[in-house]
Amino acid sequence: MEFQDPAFLSRILTLLTLSFHILYATIGVGVPLMIMIAQWVGIKKKDDHYILLARRWARGFVITVAVGVVTGTAIGLQLSLLWPNFMQLAGNVIALPLFMEVFAFFFEAIFLGIYLYTWDRFEDQRKHFLLLIPVALGAAASSVFITIVNAFMNQPQGFEILNGEMVNVSPLLAMFSPAVPTKVAHVMATAFMTSAFVLASIAALRMLGGSNHIYHKKALFLTMKLGLVFAIATALIGDFSGKYLAEYQPEKLAAAEWHFETEEDAGLVMFGILDGEEVKYAIRIPYALSILAHSNPFAEVTGLNEFPEDERPPLWIHYLFDTMVTIGMWLAFFSFVYVVAAFRNWSFIRTRWFRWLTVAGGPLALIAIEAGWWFTEVGRQPWILRGHMRVSEGATTSGNVDLMIVLFAGLYIILGIGTAVVLTRMYKRNPVEKELAARENAKGGEEE
Amino acid sequence: MTLEIVGISVLWLFLYLYVIVASIDFGAGFFNAYSSFVGKQHILTGVIQRYLSPVWEVTNVFFVFFFVGIIGFFPQTAFYYGTTLLVPASLALILLAIRGSYYAFATYGAKINHRGYIYMYGLSGLLLPAALSPVLAMSEGGFIQMENGQPYLDYWALFTSPLMWSIVVLSLTAVLYISAVFLTWYSSKAGDAKATDLMRKYALVWAAPAIITATGIIYELRGHNPEHFARILDLWWVFAVSFLLFAGTVYLIWKKRHYGWAFILLMGQFFTAFFAYGASHYPYLLYPYLTIYDSFTNEAMAIALIIAFIAGLCLLLPSLYLLFRLFLFDKDYIEGKSDYHA
Numbered sequence: 001m002e003f004q005d006p007a008f009l010s011r012i013l014t015l016l017t018l019s020f021h022i023l024y025a026t027i028g029v030g031v032p033l034m035i036m037i038a039q040w041v042g043i044k045k046k047d048d049h050y051i052l053l054a055r056r057w058a059r060g061f062v063i064t065v066a067v068g069v070v071t072g073t074a075i076g077l078q079l080s081l082l083w084p085n086f087m088q089l090a091g092n093v094i095a096l097p098l099f100m101e102v103f104a105f106f107f108e109a110i111f112l113g114i115y116l117y118t119w120d121r122f123e124d125q126r127k128h129f130l131l132l133i134p135v136a137l138g139a140a141a142s143s144v145f146i147t148i149v150n151a152f153m154n155q156p157q158g159f160e161i162l163n164g165e166m167v168n169v170s171p172l173l174a175m176f177s178p179a180v181p182t183k184v185a186h187v188m189a190t191a192f193m194t195s196a197f198v199l200a201s202i203a204a205l206r207m208l209g210g211s212n213h214i215y216h217k218k219a220l221f222l223t224m225k226l227g228l229v230f231a232i233a234t235a236l237i238g239d240f241s242g243k244y245l246a247e248y249q250p251e252k253l254a255a256a257e258w259h260f261e262t263e264e265d266a267g268l269v270m271f272g273i274l275d276g277e278e279v280k281y282a283i284r285i286p287y288a289l290s291i292l293a294h295s296n297p298f299a300e301v302t303g304l305n306e307f308p309e310d311e312r313p314p315l316w317i318h319y320l321f322d323t324m325v326t327i328g329m330w331l332a333f334f335s336f337v338y339v340v341a342a343f344r345n346w347s348f349i350r351t352r353w354f355r356w357l358t359v360a361g362g363p364l365a366l367i368a369i370e371a372g373w374w375f376t377e378v379g380r381q382p383w384i385l386r387g388h389m390r391v392s393e394g395a396t397t398s399g400n401v402d403l404m405i406v407l408f409a410g411l412y413i414i415l416g417i418g419t420a421v422v423l424t425r426m427y428k429r430n431p432v433e434k435e436l437a438a439r440e441n442a443k444g445g446e447e448e
Numbered sequence: 449m450t451l452e453i454v455g456i457s458v459l460w461l462f463l464y465l466y467v468i469v470a471s472i473d474f475g476a477g478f479f480n481a482y483s484s485f486v487g488k489q490h491i492l493t494g495v496i497q498r499y500l501s502p503v504w505e506v507t508n509v510f511f512v513f514f515f516v517g518i519i520g521f522f523p524q525t526a527f528y529y530g531t532t533l534l535v536p537a538s539l540a541l542i543l544l545a546i547r548g549s550y551y552a553f554a555t556y557g558a559k560i561n562h563r564g565y566i567y568m569y570g571l572s573g574l575l576l577p578a579a580l581s582p583v584l585a586m587s588e589g590g591f592i593q594m595e596n597g598q599p600y601l602d603y604w605a606l607f608t609s610p611l612m613w614s615i616v617v618l619s620l621t622a623v624l625y626i627s628a629v630f631l632t633w634y635s636s637k638a639g640d641a642k643a644t645d646l647m648r649k650y651a652l653v654w655a656a657p658a659i660i661t662a663t664g665i666i667y668e669l670r671g672h673n674p675e676h677f678a679r680i681l682d683l684w685w686v687f688a689v690s691f692l693l694f695a696g697t698v699y700l701i702w703k704k705r706h707y708g709w710a711f712i713l714l715m716g717q718f719f720t721a722f723f724a725y726g727a728s729h730y731p732y733l734l735y736p737y738l739t740i741y742d743s744f745t746n747e748a749m750a751i752a753l754i755i756a757f758i759a760g761l762c763l764l765l766p767s768l769y770l771l772f773r774l775f776l777f778d779k780d781y782i783e784g785k786s787d788y789h790a
Contacts, residue, residue: 059556066552069505070545073512080519081537084530091523092745095516096752102516103760106509110767113502114774117781117789134767171752397598398534411542415549422553 007395010082013405017075018377019370020412024068026369029143029188030195031061032108032136034226039129041222049215050222052435055119056427057199062116063422067415069109074408082401086384086394089166093159094152096171101145108138140188147187151179154376155248156385178248182241189237190328190372193230194365197331199223201362204355206432215432220358224338227361231332238328239292246293249386250302252379255313256321257289258282259303266290266301271322274315313379320375327368331361451750452740455521456733458757459514460726464719466510468626473507474573475627476500477547479650481570484563491642494784495635501555501789502775506768508548520753524743528734532592532601533583540579547572556789577619585612588673589735599737611668618661622718625654629697629714633707638782648701655698659691662721673735679728686724693717 035054042050080087111134122128152158158174159166200223203216245253253259258269258279266289272282287297294301304312334357341349348354380386384394476496483492519526550569586592591606592599606612628651635643666687670677680687693716700710731739744750775781 062556063552065505066549066556069508070548073508074541074545076512077515077537077541080515080526080530081534082530084526084528087519087526087530088523091519091526092749095520095523095745095749096756098516099520099753100756100760102509102513103756103763106506106513106760106764107767109505109509110764110771113505114771117502118774119789166746169746169748171749396531396534398531398600400535404534404538407538407542411545415545418549418553426556 005392006397006399006401007392009401009405010395011391013401013408014075014078014082015374015377016405016408016412017071017078018373020416021068021071021075022369022373023366024064024071025143026191026194026366027061027064027198028068029139029191030193031057031064031199032132032139033192034195034199034223035061036129036132036136037226038222039125039132043125043129047218048439049218051125052215052432052439053219053222056432056435058116059426060423062112063419063426065112067419071412071415072105082396083384083394084396086389089389089394090153090156090385092166093156093169093171093174094149097145097148097152097175101142101149104138104141104145106138108135108142111135111138143187143191144184147184148175148177148180150376151177151183153384154183154380154386155179156388161388179244182237182244185237186234186241186372189230189233190365190369193227193234193331194362194369196223196227196230197335197365198362200227201359204358204361208352208355208359211431211433213432213436215436221342224335224342224358227331228335228339231328231335234328235332238325242292243294246301249380251304251307251311252313252317252376253293254302254304254307255315255379256317256375258315258318259289259301260305262300262303262306264290264300265298266293268292269318272318274318311382313381317375317379320371320378323371324368324375327364327371331365331368334358334361451747451754452744454754455744455750456726456740458754459517459521460723462510462517463514464722466507466514467622467722468715468718469503469507469510470577471623471626472630473500473504473627474576475623476631477573478570478624479627479631479647481567483646484566488646489566491640491646492631492635495631495638495640495643497555498638498782498784499631499634499776500551502771504548504551506771508544511544517753521745521750522733522738522740522743523745524738525733528592528599528738529583529586531599532586535601536579536582540576543572543576543579547576574620574623577623578616581615581619582606582612585609585615587729587732587734588669588676589732589737590672592734592737594737609672611665611672614661614665614668618658618665621654621658621661625651625658626714626718628654629701629707629711632701633711634776634782636707637779638784644707648704651701652698655694655701659694676728676735679730680724683724683728686720686727690717690720690724693720 035057038050038057039054042048042052042054111131115128115131115135118128118131152174155177156174157177158170158172160168200220203220203223207216207220242253245256257266258272258274259266260277265287268285268288269279270283270285272279274280289301290297290299293299338349338358382390382392384391476499480489480492480496483489547569550565554565554569585606586601588611591602591609591612593602594600628647632644632647632651635647666677666680669680693713696713697710697717700706700713731741733740733743745753
């Protein structure tokens, strides 16, 4: 029975924890950079609004960091609790980046505490700005290291297997598997992009709520510009990722594109539904898959039929792939329109419907993050360590996973609602107009 | 010294640091709740929050460091402890998650001062050490059995074992004792006479139970794991030093002087006891299945981890020093004259 199978249940619990964690983790990686940029712009332009922007973002950021930390601790420990056999094997090869991730996290935690509690303590805002560098670096570094661990699971190397034991281990070779460059770059770019669009959503929402302060306009313009830059970066890296998949994980690309027969001049399938092996209602872009895979419209792309049936990923990952790509393309296009229109001073970007589209940007980006991770993780089924260990061999044998799923689901519901309630309260009770007025009154002094 | 010993010493050091900082954290939550219960909350809350706010996240990392490190250096532990600990560790994780996020929600966000939450926070601080400490009992052997090559935890044996319960009680009393001594010192630095007085009382109240349960465990081990007990006797003099340090702390607190030294002596007491306990446990990670030798990772990884560890420390120690300089030893901050929260 599948519902009593610890391997299946472990997958569900891991999916649950990671899906919840990456929302906070993405923001945790991206927002420090945004705070840093806002603070920098504020110092450069001597514009108090940007400094206040950094400060208000920082306050909300602490709440998301807290949930990110506790759910991160959960997944860190669940790796060993739910996948003990996997960790026992892979721990020999991949412990180094895991360990380094903790250091990066440590570094970030120390400086975040200092940054938050030294506001106005230094006469010179530039000194305070310096504290943000280790925060942003630590956040980015921990995402790099943890992505390296994931890249290893997709493309293991740096060891040999002799009689079921790992020998000739090379920790550095394992760390720099071919999957690393595209994965790390993609994770970083999308984290920055998502954070920018989430912050843009908030600014747009405040403006829809009737607040017409110049502060929100500055916030929106800044975040949309950053969103555009990172959306373009994401699209470029996405293209490299396609080429990586064609070279190293062709079964994942083939399943994502419903590409069954190995053929030249391969077309890209967008949308559509699958009926048996027949693709219906899809848009086909000729040669595009060959271009995505090999930068050559006539190149041969490996089809799914080349792989044994029990080593193929499930075909529904196509929908995830489509969701991710479509949202990414839309956000790049949308932010481009916004930035051009803002420079040209076109007025349609100030209409309500356009503001609502801006508000949708943040949640859409988060959906794309989820879809992208599900695609990459489900896309390497049935492997937990591609080519070496199947998911079922790595899982725990404990019979209590089902109960844990219920408990953790309850926890995530509480944390999710808690975050939403606390963040809305925080900003509703202390809108920017109130804080600016208080700052005017206290001119140069400390206010709370 | 072999790489195995270096590895386990590093991890043990981090576990020790976690025990100290987490005890302060857990105990502070409890004392805050208790003082609220008896209507003295106004005395303690300010001091406790000023200490906890900038460091609560760092406290958490010590714990993550330990469990990531032990899987890294000793991957076999994932197999034995990972499989058997699913339920207790998950419960501890959930408590940790609720506690950590609640703290952030309440402190930075909504400024919730509802009593119910304060009690829950205090209580969770006591449940956590109680949920984490059975691992120490399990490592003594007798609770993990093998079936078809897979380990499973014998809950009945564990929950009826006096050893496990003594360890739970020890963890609770130690948490309250460590925390009270630290907060006595911290509030005296803040020049807060009322808080100092109250915390001093708590410190004296919890000193005796802490030392009595610690001795009790050694006695329990005599029946449970005679081999381990014999090794503890070999190290009796370290435990004797630990006891003298304990007596020193209590004396200073009793005489109301040099609270800073009292806390340092307490750190020394736990350091010696913790390392003597660890050394007497040698070479077992899980008696009798797992020693540090047969579970150790390959040499290449061990060297890489140790290099990463040294490099990491070069980054961490100055940063931690900065953190302490700014918040633990900064007079204006401790006294609450300047709150520079973003």
